[in-house]
Amino acid sequence: MxxxxxxxxxxxxxxxxxxxxxxxxxxxxxxxxxxxxxxxxxxxxxxxxxxxxxxxxxxxxxxxxxxxxxxxxxxxxxxxxxxxxxxxxxxxxxxxxxxxxxxxxxxxxxxxxxxxxxxxxxxxxxxxxxxxxxxxxxxxxxxxxxxxxxxxxxxxxxxxxxxxxxxxRLMQEELTALEKALGKPERPVMAVVGGAKVSTKLELLGNLIDRVDSIVIGGGMANTFLAAQGLEVGKSLCEHDMTGTAREILAKAEAGGCTILLPVDVVVAREFKAGAAHEIVPASACPADAMILDAGPATIARIAVAFGEARTLVWNGPLGAFEIAPFNAATDAAARQAASLTRAGRLLSVAGGGDTVAALNASGSAEAFSYVSTAGGAFLEWLEGKTLPGVAALEQG
The missing domain is CATH 3.40.50.1260 (Phosphoglycerate kinase, N-terminal domain)
Structure with missing residues (x-):
């Protein structure tokens, strides 16, 4: 650089x-x-x-x-x-x-x-x-x-x-970490993309599909992808008008050899509050009167296996409604697994985005990650493959 x-x-x-x-x-x-x-x-x-x-x-x-x-x-x-x-x-x-x-x-x-x-x-x-x-x-x-x-x-x-x-020094550290994660990464490269809406992560997903080997999709976004596959998601947060786009993303990933990991089981509840009564059901069996608020244990196990096979991890967005227990379980478990692999020298882990930083801090895993970015929009735009004016202006001819 x-x-x-x-x-x-x-x-x-x-x-x-x-x-x-x-x-x-x-x-x-x-x-x-x-x-x-x-x-x-x-x-x-x-x-x-x-x-x-x-x-x-x-x-x-x-x-x-x-x-x-x-x-x-x-x-x-x-x-x-x-x-x-x-x-x-x-x-x-x-x-x-x-x-x-x-x-x-x-x-x-x-x-x-x-x-x-x-x-x-x-x-x-x-x-x-x-x-x-x-x-x-x-x-x-x-x-x-x-x-x-x-x-x-x-x-x-x-x-x-x-x-x-x-x-x-901070910008130098940030740019070096991002270059290792997406510029010239050690493969396999895996991404975790979570959050509420597919519509806010379209450019990110489009860029990552061409650059990583697998993507875990979590949070409310995952509900839209489940609906795109014809599954019922009850009263869950879901962008039903984006299901066509979700199918296009899945097709592009398949054509490009990028594996998409969606929840195979989910945690559902009838109300969104701490300690709410909840149950674990297959992703195909969300009750009509319930909402999907987290990924289930079988999904967590699949993610753990995938993490173990990866050498580089880029993380943006939580896997569930991490702010409220018990719907923080999937995010916390995945974060701890990534942290453990990073400490063991088996994984380069780079994470960023406001909710991501908060979720990793809440799980107690942030300090073990290779790099956690405090930049929100800039981190996301970098992952989307955009040129950052403040970085470009510093580049020598």
Whole structure:
């Protein structure tokens, strides 16, 4: 892959504009989950160790191109300082005099957080003049925000063309993991694709069929595929208008030699709540008044066998309604099996997507995976085979 890393950059005495994603959850004025902040620390520490000053560019929320006080990045400053273990300066704007003065006052080895880039409508429009105004603040650019790389914004794409640029450690780790999983993987390659709707995963399935050897389909999506095969799914979440598309996907997979694993047994219930009365039935025997909420034990056993035969696993989406017990059983069991094989050195496992991360964390398996991406849309678009503007802008000719 043709992009520079921090190892290729001379940063001594340089101001490094560092695009990060610290769009973290906040309640009552305090950060409730600092995971994204913690994951940028290697990049910040490397810039400082190489003699550079790190000036952070970031967005927060959706202010729609104007200043919104409750979306000020100032709210993340205490959590950032705590994680980094040193003071972090703050500027009330990301361009202009406020930014220039704060950068001028920044001591050697200092870190500065600039105000929300999305307070300017020119950011999301990727306005060339705004990109130039951002670039005027520094000597080099480092993009460590893979999770925002699918957006062609001024701070993620435009600025990279205007100054010496590289990827940060988090983005480097992410791109390396994805390249191992889908670029030049060790085969057999297997994918788990779950979630509620087939319609949101069409491009993903279309791309994966040509690149992997087998796909486990779970969650509400699986119900649509079962219905496409003529099976009754009762009151289950199901896109009946997508059954034709599901049949086309199955036919394409068969023609391309990609095995599709659908549930052979399912967990059904009459109501969707914790501890609801439930039963296990064959996938062909869902009662008319029940909903399918998880895959059953026979399906879990089939998945476990398939995992054992695979060398590479890409995972996006849960296998059932994992948020509520006991309908988390299939997702948890599959996650633990993948984690066990990964620990044993038998499987490269890469996972990503909001629900996926939550499900793997809930199962206690996330830390054992080879790589778990915190990027939502960018991870999905990469799996779909799309070019990410923020990555493409960093590629060397």
């Amino acid at each position: 043709g992009w520079k890393t921090l190892d290729d950059m001379d940063l001594d005495g340089k101001v490094v504009l560092t695009r990060v994603d610290i769009n973290v959850p906040v309640e009552n004025g305090k950060v409730t989950d600092a995971t994204r902040i913690e994951r940028i620390l290697p990049t910040l520490r490397d810039i400082l160790s190489k003699g550079g000053k790190s000036v952070l560019l970031a967005h927060f929320g959706r202010p729609k191109g104007k200043p919104v006080p409750e979306m000020s990045l100032r709210v993340v400053l205490p959590a950032l300082e705590q994680a980094l273990g040193r003071p972090v300066a703050f500027a009330g704007d990301c361009i202009g005099e406020a930014a220039a003065k704060a950068i001028g006052d920044l001591p050697a080895g200092g870190v500065l957080l600039l105000e929300n880039t999305r307070f300017h409508k020119e950011e999301e429009a990727n306005d060339p003049d705004f990109a130039k105004a951002l670039a005027a603040n520094g000597d080099a650019y480092c993009n460590d925000a893979f999770s925002a790389a699918h957006r062609a914004h001024a701070s993620t794409e435009g600025i990279a063309h205007l100054m010496p640029s590289c990827v940060g």
